[in-house]
Amino acid sequence: MKITEIKAQVRTPGRFSIFVDGKYSFSLSDTALLEQKLTLGLELDAAAMKQLKQLSTDDKLLGNVLRYVTMRPRSKWEVQTYLQRKNASPSLANQILSKLTDLNFIDDEKFAVAWVESRRLLRPTSKRKLQQELRAKRVSDQVIQHVLQRSEGDEQSALHQLIAKKRTRYPDNLKLMQYLARQGFSYSDIKRALEDS
Numbered sequence: 105m106k107i108t109e110i111k112a113q114v115r116t117p118g119r120f121s122i123f124v125d126g127k128y129s130f131s132l133s134d135t136a137l138l139e140q141k142l143t144l145g146l147e148l149d150a151a152a153m154k155q156l157k158q159l160s161t162d163d164k165l166l167g168n169v170l171r172y173v174t175m176r177p178r179s180k181w182e183v184q185t186y187l188q189r190k191n192a193s194p195s196l197a198n199q200i201l202s203k204l205t206d207l208n209f210i211d212d213e214k215f216a217v218a219w220v221e222s223r224r225l226l227r228p229t230s231k232r233k234l235q236q237e238l239r240a241k242r243v244s245d246q247v248i249q250h251v252l253q254r255s256e257g258d259e260q261s262a263l264h265q266l267i268a269k270k271r272t273r274y275p276d277n278l279k280l281m282q283y284l285a286r287q288g289f290s291y292s293d294i295k296r297a298l299e300d301s
């Protein structure tokens with residue numbers, strides 16, 4: 105078996121189709137192609153073909169995971185769950201997680217900081233609610249506490265913003281307090297903020 109053509113894919117930039125004996129056989133990313141040192145005319149035996157086809161599958165999964173983590177920051181648990189859904193073997197999943205951690209694509213603390221900043225920017229949210237959301241993403245309590253301590257002053261600011269925004273919808277203080285409590289703010293913080301406003 106001989107490699108007869110190596111062709112750049114049109115629909116997937118950075119991937120190359122490898123043709124063996126005139127027929128499409130598998131595809132590799134540009135990085136994997138260079139690492140394997142595949143060239144036109146290279147002779148392959150059955151074992152090498154099997155290994156390259158497996159590499160093609162693993163390489164495609166790595167590309168998909170890279171796209172997944174670059175869409176938005178992800179927690180380590182989210183990436184592990186994604187790999188499980190894609191039926192990655194445990195050893196391949198560990199290799200990919202290790203590679204992504206080395207490249208700083210996976211960092212639960214950075215993820216938690218980005219999550220808190222995003223939630224506070226888009227919609228005022230209590231620390232308690234942020235804590236619940238981060239726990240749902242399987243971020244450790246130690247990381248959560250560390251990140252939320254750094255944004256301590258934002259809690260009162262978020263509460264005041266929410267009161268200003270919801271005041272017309274809830275003109276009655278009791279109903280407004282109930283709404284704010286459902287959002288995870290403490291009674292004492294709500295009372296103090298309502299007295300200030």
